[in-house]
Amino acid sequence: MQIALFVTCLTDALSPSAGKAVVEVLERLGHEVVFPEAQTCCGQMHLNSGYRREAHALARRFVAVFSRFDAIVTPSASCAGTVLEGYRNLAEDLADGELAAGVEHLGATLYEFSQLLVDVLRVTDVGAAFPHRVAYHPSCHSLRVLHLRDQPLQLLANVAGLELVEHADRESCCGFGGTFSMKNAATSTAMMQDKLQAVTEAGAEVLCSVDSSCLTHLGGGASRERLPLRTMHLAEILAKSRGSAPVH
Numbered sequence: 156m157q158i159a160l161f162v163t164c165l166t167d168a169l170s171p172s173a174g175k176a177v178v179e180v181l182e183r184l185g186h187e188v189v190f191p192e193a194q195t196c197c198g199q200m201h202l203n204s205g206y207r208r209e210a211h212a213l214a215r216r217f218v219a220v221f222s223r224f225d226a227i228v229t230p231s232a233s234c235a236g237t238v239l240e241g242y243r244n245l246a247e248d249l250a251d252g253e254l255a256a257g258v259e260h261l262g263a264t265l266y267e268f269s270q271l272l273v274d275v276l277r278v279t280d281v282g283a284a285f286p287h288r289v290a291y292h293p294s295c296h297s298l299r300v301l302h303l304r305d306q307p308l309q310l311l312a313n314v315a316g317l318e319l320v321e322h323a324d325r326e327s328c329c330g331f332g333g334t335f336s337m338k339n340a341a342t343s344t345a346m347m348q349d350k351l352q353a354v355t356e357a358g359a360e361v362l363c364s365v366d367s368s369c370l371t372h373l374g375g376g377a378s379r380e381r382l383p384l385r386t387m388h389l390a391e392i393l394a395k396s397r398g399s400a401p402v403h
Contacts, residue, residue, distance in 0.1 A: 170367035173388035218257030236300030284397030286316030290359035331372035
C-alpha cells in the first residue's frame with residue numbers, strides 16, 4: 156500500500172525521530188511511504204486561538220495537498236483531530252461545501268498511526284523489542300476527539316520485553332493544551348506535575364504517547380525535575396526491531 160505521511164509541524168521541528176520511526180515501521184511491514192512536500196501546518200494553532208480566516212486557508216490547502224491519496228498517516232492524534240473534526244466544524248460555520256466534501260473524503264483516508272496499524276492494516280505485532288517498563292499516556296485528542304480505544308495498548312502488549320505499567324489517573328490531561336500551557340502556565344504546570352508524579356510512582360522508566368506535543372511538555376517537566384523518566388512516541392518504541400518477521 157502507498158501511504159502519505161502527514162508529519163505535522165511539531166513533529167518536524169521538535170520530534171523528527173517520531174516521524175522517521177513511522178516510516179521505518181511501515182516500510183518494515185512492506186508499505187511505501189511518500190512525503191508530499193507541499194504540506195504545511197494544518198492550522199490547529201490558528202483554530203484554537205480564534206484565527207479562523209487563517210485556519211480556513213490552511214484547511215483548504217491541506218485538502219488540496221492530501222486529497223489524492225487513499226491512505227494518510229500522522230504521528231499526531233491532535234493534528235488528526237483538527238483535520239477530521241476542526242475542519243468539519245469550520246466548513247459548517249463558513250458554509251464551505253467544497254471544504255466539507257474534502258473533509259468527508261479525508262475521514263476515510265486519514266489515520267493516526269496506531270489506528271492505521273490496528274484498524275486498517277490489521278497488525279498488532281510489528282516485530283519490536285523494548286525491554287523497559289513503559290507507561291502510556293492517552294492524550295486528550297486521542298481520547299475525546301479521535302475516540303481511540305486500546306489500539307496503542309494492543310501494539311505495546313506485543314512488544315517483546317516491554318512491561319506495561321498502569322498508573323493513577325491515566326486519562327487525565329497532562330496540562331499542555333497548546334496555547335493553554337502559555338496562557339495558564341501555573342495550572343498547566345500543576346497538571347503536568349500530577350501526571351509525572353503518578354507515572355514515576357508507578358515505577359515507569361519510559362512514558363509514551365501518540366502525541367509529541369504532550370511528550371514535549373511532559374519531557375521538559377521531567378528534565379527540570381531531574382526525574383528518572385524519558386519520553387518516547389509510540390512509533391519510536393515500535394521501531395525498535397527484534398530482528399524477526401512481524402506477526403500479523
